[in-house]
Structures are given as C-alpha cells and as structure tokens.
Amino acid sequence: MKSIFLAFAISVVALQFPLWNSQSNIPLNDHNMANNSIGALLENNSIYDFTLNNIDGKPVKLSEYKGKKLLLVNVASKCGYTPQYEELQKLYETYKGKLTILAFPANNFGGQEPGTSEDIKSFCSENYGVTFPIFEKISVKGVDKHPLYRWLSDKKLNGWNNEEPSWNFCKYFINEKGELVKFFPSKVKPMDKEIIELIEA
Template sequence: MGFHDFKLKAIDGKEIDFDQYKGKKILLVNVASACGYTPQYEDLQMLSNQFGHQVVVIGIPANNFGGQEPGSNAEIQAFCKANYGVTFQMMEKISVEGKDQHPLYKWLAAESGKVPNWNFCKFLISEKGEVLGFFPSSVNPLEEVITSKL
C-alpha cells in the first residue's frame, strides 16, 4: 500500500481519494486548535496561497497531544475559517499516534521512521507518494527548509 492508495474523509464528511494527488507534492500537518503552534494555521494558509501550484496543504486535526483538539469536525472547521481564513484541505479528526493510530500515520511511520510527537508536525510527500521529509512542530511551514523542497 502506498500514499496514493489512502482515502480519508474531509472535515465536511466527503471522502477524499489520495489518488487525486498523484503528480503533486503534499504537506500533511497534524493540527490542533488550542496549541501554542496554532498560529501556524496562518502560515499554512500563506504557503497554500503562495505555493499552491507546487504543493497541496492538508490539515489533519488530532487530539493526541495535550487534549488540544477537543472539538467536533464542525467546530474545528468553523474555528479555522473564522480565525485563520483556512481554505486548504482539512480532513476529519483522526489519531496520529498511539494504539488507535490511523493507518495513514502507521504508513508514514513505517516509511520515514518518524511519528508526530506534538501538534503541527509536518510530512512532505513527493509527487510519486514518497516521504521527502519530516519537520517537527518548531519548523514554520514558510521556512526555507520546507519551501526549498517545493
């Protein structure tokens, strides 16, 4: 199974087939609404606006770290739009680590040897569905270490 074989539900409940992302770079970010890194939503939106022709930004809400994403999908979606004007693809809330870790994040861990250790960890995926890099929460999405790979 590869990256493009996964399907996830969007935050609005519509199924998203990752096959549609073949030929595009993807920045996957596990996000949370009540985290010190939450202002990175603004930078993720800027990245999407500035580099959207080169990379697809996908936010994946998770409540794994510090209980910082307790809201429902509808609450998360409303928060993101109202506070950060998020228009990039947001998925439904899943678990990114632990015993109930989503299969996508199991695959990412197997491919990269990395698992998120806090909110706003980033995986950069190539056009062919390979993991190009893992960036911890402290790396801003607009930093050259990410943008230079786009």
C-alpha cells in the first residue's frame, strides 16, 4: 500500500515540475518547444519561403521576387552609413529591371533606428526619395533575430554563410535563383564595383 501511495505522489510531483534536460538546463517541455521552433525555421530552406510585413504593415511574400536579383540591407536612420540610402536609390533606379533592393530597418546597433514605421517611411522619402521596398523594423542580430536573418547568417540554412550583420547597412546579395551569393560589410558602398558585376553577370 505504501509503495502505491509513493508512486502516486511521485507522479503528481512530476506533473507539477517538468523534467530537465541535463545537457541544456532547459525543461523538457521548453526544450521541445525550442526544437519545434528550430524545426519550423529549417523548413524555410529557401529565401522565397519567408513572408514579412512591409513598412505599411502589409504582408509581402519574398516569392514575389523570384527571378530577380536581390540586395538585402539592414538600415538605420541615425547612422554614419545612413547616406548610403542615396546610392541605394541610385542603384535601384539604374538596375530596376534586374535588381530589387529590400531594406530592413533594425535598431540593433547603437539604437540608431528608434522611430516608428511612419517615422522611418517619412525619413527615407523626404531625405533620400527612396522608392525601393522598405519593411517593418525587425531584429537582425541576437536571441530575437528574425528568421529571415537567421537564414541569411546560418550556413546550415543558406548553404555556406555564417556571417551576420556587424553594423547597420550590411548587405546580402541573392541571385535570380534565390541563392545567397555574397555578404558585404557596411563599409562596402552600394555602387561598389563587385556589386555592379554581380548585377550585370
């Protein structure tokens, strides 16, 4: 009788306190949730699998850009590299038939993108006449990194690259097949010779 009571007591305690994974120090329930999230991310094995809200809050499927070369840039309004918006617009206008620029405002570096979507949209339009697609603010680095940027910076997902943005205005070049081709750090200007060559190739 005592053994039956002891077994019942243990089962009650187990229900109230989840078992722990000895390797990760994460409760098994949470660990399974984390694995499910990772599994969902791994299903996005193509850049065309992602959908993000544009600066107006409307969902945009990146599959809409199939067949075009893409330059993805994490942007900010109060950065020393912010004047690159001017060259990005020039690049977009010059190669509009071949290239689409996708801008992703992010506040990860120095708090240099603190504004709302409306603030960002007005700033880009009034100061640089930006007409290429701008999306809602996301995180491009750290524990809350957006799944798109996890794909861009994890070679298990994109095939070869582990480099994540080191500052504002880093650039990822995607070819017309949806393949990540090149990562460019902030200091590389939009009209750089290597970027032009990739567009014209």
